Amino acid sequence: MTREQFISHVEGTQKAFRRFLVALCVGDSQLADDIAQEAYIKAYLSCDSFNSPDKFNAWIFRIGYNTFIDHRRSVRLFAGYDEAGNITSSDATDASFRYQALYAALDSLPPKERTSVLLFYMEGYSIKEIAEIVEASQDAVKQHLSRGRNHLRGLLSNE
Amino acid sequence: MDEDKIKDLFQNFQPELSSDTLFLAGLKKHMEAVELVKRHAAAARRRNRIAVAVAALSGFVTGVIFTLLMQLLGDRAASIEFSLPSIPAFSFDRQIIAWTIMAALSVTMAINAYEITLSRLSAKKTI
Numbered sequence: 035m036t037r038e039q040f041i042s043h044v045e046g047t048q049k050a051f052r053r054f055l056v057a058l059c060v061g062d063s064q065l066a067d068d069i070a071q072e073a074y075i076k077a078y079l080s081c082d083s084f085n086s087p088d089k090f091n092a093w094i095f096r097i098g099y100n101t102f103i104d105h106r107r108s109v110r111l112f113a114g115y116d117e118a119g120n121i122t123s124s125d126a127t128d129a130s131f132r133y134q135a136l137y138a139a140l141d142s143l144p145p146k147e148r149t150s151v152l153l154f155y156m157e158g159y160s161i162k163e164i165a166e167i168v169e170a171s172q173d174a175v176k177q178h179l180s181r182g183r184n185h186l187r188g189l190l191s192n193e
Numbered sequence: 194m195d196e197d198k199i200k201d202l203f204q205n206f207q208p209e210l211s212s213d214t215l216f217l218a219g220l221k222k223h224m225e226a227v228e229l230v231k232r233h234a235a236a237a238r239r240r241n242r243i244a245v246a247v248a249a250l251s252g253f254v255t256g257v258i259f260t261l262l263m264q265l266l267g268d269r270a271a272s273i274e275f276s277l278p279s280i281p282a283f284s285f286d287r288q289i290i291a292w293t294i295m296a297a298l299s300v301t302m303a304i305n306a307y308e309i310t311l312s313r314l315s316a317k318k319t320i
Contacts, residue, residue: 037224041217048216056208067211075223136202155203186199 035081043090044074050157051094057152058102058145060137069105073098095157096167099149106145139186150175151182244310252303259295 035043048070055066076097077084084093140148149168153159161179165172210216 041221044220045217048213049210052210052216053206053208056210057203057206061208063208063210067216070216071220071223074220075227078224078227133206133208136206152203155200156206183196183199186202 035084035087039087040078040081043087043094047091047094048074050091051098054095054152054157055098055102057136057140057156058099058148060141061133065105069098069101073101076101092159092163092167095153095159096169099167102149103145139188143182143185146170146174147178147182147185150178151186154179240311240314243314244307247310248303248307251306252299255299255302256295259298263291263295 051073052063052066052070055069056063059066059069073094077094084090086093140151143151146168150164153164153167154161159167161172161175165175168175168178170178
């Protein structure tokens with residue numbers, strides 16, 4: 035993949051990818067942008083060995099998810115798990131706070147469940163594709179979705 | 194019903210993102226930095242390969258020269274041995290001493306050749 039081809043793929047995917055990452059980072063758009071940049075750079079570094087341009091979308095989402103997990107691990111390492119878990123929408127840079135309730139609900143989900151829910155409902159991925167992205171079995175993804183749905187039902191009933 | 198509500202919730206999710214232009218400009222800047230590092234790493238690998246080749250050649254040439262001079266070195270060692278009093282330390286096989294000296298000199302030559310080549314290539318690149 036040439037540099038130009040890579041940039042054209044980035045231009046085609048960046049909006050949806052960043053939207054997904056903002057939700058994954060429960061509204062912290064600055065962190066989401068940093069993770070997006072890091073994920074694209076990781077993809078660029080290994081794009082010579084990537085031969086399926088039609089799967090670029092799923093590939094970049096997988097890198098993004100792994101980068102997010104790495105970031106969480108490093109935060110946990112330096113700040114402790116409790117502090118990392120307390121990143122709520124009140125820390126978010128999303129100025130409007132329109133999605134406060136949604137972010138709060140997403141924040142209560144573990145990363146794999148959160149990712150599965152977002153990929154399924156927001157990006158429209160199939161269970162098989164989600165299983166490949168989060169590196170889990172299809173049954174596990176179904177469980178994540180079911181649990182995620184229950185959490186979100188709670189949110190909807192409170193609204 | 195709930196399923197539709199959840200779908201709507203995410204379909205209507207439009208968070209405020211930073212400018213696309215700024216994001217892409219930042220990414221292109223990072224890509225250029227990565228390319229620069231890649232170019233430097235490739236150049237360093239090339240310099241290292243040349244230095245290793247020169248070192249191997251120097252070591253080989255030194256080894257050949259000393260092998261050819263082995264006879265002469267052997268004679269010198271014999272004359273030293275005869276001029277010294279009979280000390281057990283000098284009762285080693287002359288061949289072993291000569292080969293050890295030759296190996297040490299070849300290795301030293303190869304290491305020096307590697308360092309000199311690498312520093313000359315780096316200096317040339319800096320200029």
